Structure formats: C-alpha cells, structure tokens
Amino acid sequence: MFAKEFYTKNQSRFLREPKFKHKEHIIQNAIGGRLKSDQVLCEACGNLLNEQVDSFFVRILSPFTEKLKHKIARDRETKGTTKVGGYHIPTKREILFSEGKAYPKRPAYDLIQAEKKILIYCSKGAIIDYRKHVQSTLIKDGIDWDQYAIVEITEFDNDQNIGLFFSEGVVDFNKKWKFGLIKIATEFAYLNGVERNHLSSVLDTQKNELIFTNNVFPFFPIGPFDAVYEHNRVNIERNYPTHTLILFCQTSETGVISLVCYIDLLSTFQYYVILDEDYKGTPLFKCYHQKLDKEDKPDIDLSNYDYKDLSILINDYNIDLDKYRGTSNDELIQYIRDEIQKIPHTYELNIGEELYHVISQMTQAFLLSKGDNYSSSFQLQSSIEFFKQMGGEFGVNFMFNVRNLLNSNETVRIDRYRQEFIEDGEHLSTPFEIWDMLQKRPDHNDIKTYGHMKFGHLSYYVGKEMKDTESKTF
Incomplete structure (x- = not known):
C-alpha cells in the first residue's frame, strides 16, 4: 500500500493505480475509539467496511454515544446530526434525541381532567398551528377550553426520565451487532501480526470478506473476582467508561489452541470472539485499554515564571x-x-495499573465487610454490601483469585485477566466455561439479568454526566 500523496507526486512511476494507505480505526471513531493503523486496510477496503459494517454498528450504540457526545473524545467529529428514537418515561411519549436535547417525535396531546390541564407535545416550528388544531378538536368534543391550563411541551427535560431505544426497530440487529464485533477483533489481530490463514473463524480468504461462524458470545462474570468487579465497576473504575481489547490464546482440555479476542466497549458491552478454533500460529498476548473522556488542554499561567x-x-x-x-x-x-x-492527548491506559487500583479498592471493601461498624467512601459501599450478601466462602474464593492475578512484586498478571479463574483450587478457562454454560442453558436468566444491570450502570453514568454538563452550562 502507498500513501496517496506519494502516488500523486510520482504517478508516472506507476503502471496502474495502487492500493492506498488508510488510517483505519480498530474501535470505531464514532464511539470514541483511538486505536488506528494504516497497515490494516487499504482505503477502498476501509470505505467498504465502513459502509457495510461500521455505520450500522455505531448507530446501534448511538443511544449512549449521542448522550455522551460532548464527553467522548474523537479524532474527528462525525458529519451530520444523529437522531435517536426513544421515549419520555413519565408521559410515555415517543421522542427524538439529538444534540443533547429530547423533542416530541410527533404532535400529540394529553387531556388531564382531574387537574384541568392540557399537555400539548409538538416541535417549536409547528406548535402554534397544532395548538389551534387541538383547541378546535376539543371544543367540538364539548371541552370548555378556557377552563384548562395549557402546557406546551416542545422539549423534554434532559434527565434520567429519558429512555433511548437500543435494539428496537433495528432490522437484522444480531447480524449487524456481531459483525461490528467481528470487525474489531479481526482488525486488532491484523494489527498485531496475525496472518489471514490464522483467522479461519472470522475471514473467508477466498471471498475476502468477514464471516460469522457461531463464534461470538457474551462475557459473564463467572468467577468471584469478575463478579465483584462488574457489579461495582461504575463506582470503582476510575476512568469509567473505557474500551478494552485483549488478544490471547486459550488451550482446551484436548490440547487444541484457539485464538480469542475479548472485547469490552464502554465498560458495558462485553464479548468473546473466536478468531481461529484451531490456531497453529505463534503464541501471543496483546492488550489495548483506553479511556474516553475528552481532555482539555492545560491552561498554565506563565506570567510569574522565571x-x-x-x-x-x-x-x-x-x-x-x-x-x-x-x-x-x-x-x-x-x-x-x-x-x-x-501536544496530543494520550488516551491509552496501562491496564495493569488500572486493575491494580481496582484490586486495591475491592480488597479494602472485602476487609471492611468483615466488620459491622465501618466508614468508607461512597465508591466502596456497594462493594462492601456485595461481599456481605455473598458470604464468607465467596470472600475466601475472591482472595484466591486476587492472588492469582498478582505477581510476587504486586504487579498485575494481565495475561490472566478475563482468561482464567480459580474454583475449588482448579484453574479454569473463563471463555470456555462461559461457552459451556451457554450451550447447556442458552436462555440463562442470570446472563439477561447481568445485561440489564450493565445497561443500568451505563445509563446511570450517562444521566449523571448529562446533569453535570447542564449545570456547567447554566
């Protein structure tokens, strides 16, 4: 591949137009992904993949990213205005959410007889004409218009009473969602030197296209460390929400090696993607971890500096x-x-340092949970209560798993994170155990409950950040 600028200046040296380099975002730019490379895809392939996969995938996540639009750092702002469907919970009215504001999706009204009140929902541009229509309609129905208080609602309060649609109304949701994850995993493997012939579960090398082979499945906190962390992550992860990619090999009981990518988007959407079920390549472990919060440039007063x-x-x-x-x-x-x-901002994080902070917080919560009287920060309270609810044996197993994640010098064994856990003294594969559980009980209620909890955590964070943004604005 060549840089387009080089080709333009040296066109006479080429017999035909070559493939051009293209800065490809491994995690999509629209959701705050910062990892990119010009060695993964040519420009034409990148544009095609964006059209076929990325555009659908980022739109699915837009209920969250649109609310965090002014919070998430992107390399470039997306063109145009994204409108996300949703509803206003108290009134049960459908809305459109855009640019941090929630508007009525279509004109409507509520007649509240008990309160002598008429609520009229409509856009600003059409409210005058629609109000006349409502007045005419109700008078014909025998309503004494002058006896009612008229409330015009052209915009809903931007608070936690706003719910946005995630999968509702998305045609082929599962396909679009899984291919978005497959794209991320495949490109991360490319970036780290994995050859095409070692990506048999995600890539058809004959047709040169991504494929789905029943190789994408959700993460679930099956071990005690993950259980404590995920139930309280929104409070104890200091850069919440984050994106994480982990590429690793996992050996089955029969000795077959699989190449796996763990994906964790917005600290919420967590999946394993099997890239090759019978991997014959070089053993590898690669990790990428980033924050999303937009950073302001430092404003340093140098007037008094000598x-x-x-x-x-x-x-x-x-x-x-x-x-x-x-x-x-x-x-x-x-x-x-x-x-x-x-100076460009650095959004990449050291996952070992971040996990060590988490482990310190969780261990402190475990120790505090052993007593009846304790004082702690708000961030630790939910973790302490979680330990109390789970009981003593759970706490002991938790500490075994913490020790398994730490080296003798107290640094974190990130090559074990999301890959293994200890149960009854036995080291078990996290992805393989989850896969087996899903095969035995595909409609596992705990997984659905966990998904709802993670949605709730992210929604709580989004609502809190939006309130903070509004308070700073006014």
Whole structure:
C-alpha cells in the first residue's frame, strides 16, 4: 500500500493505480475509539467496511454515544446530526434525541381532567398551528377550553426520565451487532501480526470478506473476582467508561489452541470472539485499554515564571528549543504555550495499573465487610454490601483469585485477566466455561439479568454526566 500523496507526486512511476494507505480505526471513531493503523486496510477496503459494517454498528450504540457526545473524545467529529428514537418515561411519549436535547417525535396531546390541564407535545416550528388544531378538536368534543391550563411541551427535560431505544426497530440487529464485533477483533489481530490463514473463524480468504461462524458470545462474570468487579465497576473504575481489547490464546482440555479476542466497549458491552478454533500460529498476548473522556488542554499561567521555572517546564513537556527563533522572555513564554497546545492527548491506559487500583479498592471493601461498624467512601459501599450478601466462602474464593492475578512484586498478571479463574483450587478457562454454560442453558436468566444491570450502570453514568454538563452550562 502507498500513501496517496506519494502516488500523486510520482504517478508516472506507476503502471496502474495502487492500493492506498488508510488510517483505519480498530474501535470505531464514532464511539470514541483511538486505536488506528494504516497497515490494516487499504482505503477502498476501509470505505467498504465502513459502509457495510461500521455505520450500522455505531448507530446501534448511538443511544449512549449521542448522550455522551460532548464527553467522548474523537479524532474527528462525525458529519451530520444523529437522531435517536426513544421515549419520555413519565408521559410515555415517543421522542427524538439529538444534540443533547429530547423533542416530541410527533404532535400529540394529553387531556388531564382531574387537574384541568392540557399537555400539548409538538416541535417549536409547528406548535402554534397544532395548538389551534387541538383547541378546535376539543371544543367540538364539548371541552370548555378556557377552563384548562395549557402546557406546551416542545422539549423534554434532559434527565434520567429519558429512555433511548437500543435494539428496537433495528432490522437484522444480531447480524449487524456481531459483525461490528467481528470487525474489531479481526482488525486488532491484523494489527498485531496475525496472518489471514490464522483467522479461519472470522475471514473467508477466498471471498475476502468477514464471516460469522457461531463464534461470538457474551462475557459473564463467572468467577468471584469478575463478579465483584462488574457489579461495582461504575463506582470503582476510575476512568469509567473505557474500551478494552485483549488478544490471547486459550488451550482446551484436548490440547487444541484457539485464538480469542475479548472485547469490552464502554465498560458495558462485553464479548468473546473466536478468531481461529484451531490456531497453529505463534503464541501471543496483546492488550489495548483506553479511556474516553475528552481532555482539555492545560491552561498554565506563565506570567510569574522565571527562567529556572521555564526550564523545568520545557524539560517536563520535552519542548524542542531548536525550533525557537525569538529573543525576548515574552516570546519564549508564547512559544512554550504554543508547543504545549500541540501536544496530543494520550488516551491509552496501562491496564495493569488500572486493575491494580481496582484490586486495591475491592480488597479494602472485602476487609471492611468483615466488620459491622465501618466508614468508607461512597465508591466502596456497594462493594462492601456485595461481599456481605455473598458470604464468607465467596470472600475466601475472591482472595484466591486476587492472588492469582498478582505477581510476587504486586504487579498485575494481565495475561490472566478475563482468561482464567480459580474454583475449588482448579484453574479454569473463563471463555470456555462461559461457552459451556451457554450451550447447556442458552436462555440463562442470570446472563439477561447481568445485561440489564450493565445497561443500568451505563445509563446511570450517562444521566449523571448529562446533569453535570447542564449545570456547567447554566
């Protein structure tokens, strides 16, 4: 593949137009994905995949990403305005949500006799004419219009009483959803050097297209560590919500190796994708973990900095003075400001450090749960109560699994996270145990309950962030 700029300048050296490099987002840009590469897909293939897979996948997630539009950092803002369907819970009226605002989807009214009130739902542009229509209709029905308080609702309060549709009305939802996950997993494997012939469960090399082979299934907290973490993640994950990708090999009891990708989007949508059921390639483990929160550039007041202070700042930010052409102190200060503003934000996180923080929080909660009188932060309260509800044996098993995740120097064994857990002293495969459970009980109620809980956590966070945004605005 060639850069398009190189081809444009050297067109005479080519017999035909080559494939052009293309910055492909492994996790879609519209949902805040920052990992990208120009070595994964050519421009034409990237555009085709965006049309066939990405556009549908990100639209499914738009009920959450639209509400977090001003919170999520993207490489580029998406073009156009996204409108998401939903409903206003108290009034049971359908809405359209766009640009942080909720509007009535269609004109309607509620006649509340007991309160002598008429609620009229309509867009601002049509409210005058629709009000006249409602007035005419009700007067014909014998309603004394002047005896009622008229309330015009052109916009609903942006609070937790707004529910947005996730899968409702999406044609071929399961197909579009699973292919979005397969796309992420396949590209992450490409990025980390996995060859096409080792992706037999997700790629048809003859037709050169992605395939689904019953190889995508949901994560479920089957081990005690995962159970505590996921039930309280919204409170104890310090960069919630995050995106996580883990590429690893897993060996079955018969010795067959599978290549697997664990996907965790928005700390909520968690799946395993089997890339190759009989992997013959090089053993590997790769991990990517990122935050989504948009970061503001640092605003540093340099007016009182002396030369020594400026030198420290230059060193801290690794500013190149060879490019500096000024002569005065004011010019130097302005140059430093400009260089700091050019520094790109780093959204990638060290998953080992993040998990160590989580383990510390959870271990503290476990110890506090052993007593009756305790004081703790709000973040730990739900974890403490969870330990109390689960009982002593669960806590002991939890600590066994914590030790399994830690090295002797207290660093985290990330090559075990989401891959194995300990039960009755035996090391078990997390994905294989979940798969077996799903085969035996495909309609497992606990999995549905878990999914609803994770939705609830993300919805709680979204509602809280929207309120915070509104309070800052006003």
